[in-house]
Amino acid sequence: MPALLLSAAFAAGCAQEPPEVQVAGGDAELGRALIERYGCVACHTVPGIPSYGANVGPPLVHLAERGYLAGVLPNTPGDMVRWLRDPPAVDPRTAMPNLGLSPAEAVHIAAYLYARH
Template structure:
């Protein structure tokens, strides 16, 4: 009959194996879309201009776009390295476009308004933001 210490060690080993096995299975998408901006088929430089046109810099500091120093919304530096968009959606190119199209529909508690942008504009802006890393 195994000693109590041996039984505990065996139980602990079994739990570790079980935890390792739960990590196996379906491949999950990366938490950040670094290098995936091209999936949008968008115009990065047009996106940069649209950020200025929509006045995004009134609330956000955005690398490469001139504007006032603002602290209303978070700075969008390193957007391509973030795990989440708006703190609620996994950061994928498609989710960033979804967020840009209608932030309150995604998170009713957000202060970011629906800017009424077109899908093409949202894709271009997302493509630019996803170059920031």
């Protein structure tokens, strides 16, 4: 009987969604508008924003659940902002350009990408 209760508790714990990542100072709705303005869906599938077969960059679905960003940075809000601000400075071989995002714009975009959709 104890093993059954432990199994049920484990299964219930696995079914829970991971906690939502909060980005200090970020406004997810403003981030959505910035993603649309900068045309991120030209290269990425972004949850909640229509795209048309974008497949240059990876899909940005379930981003908060990933261990790494761009395969090179730990998945933290600070590193996400760093990546968004200047991808080639982090990984010179990336195809993602430096879009000239301000620090605030990068924070808002990160807030949207980490939010559940």
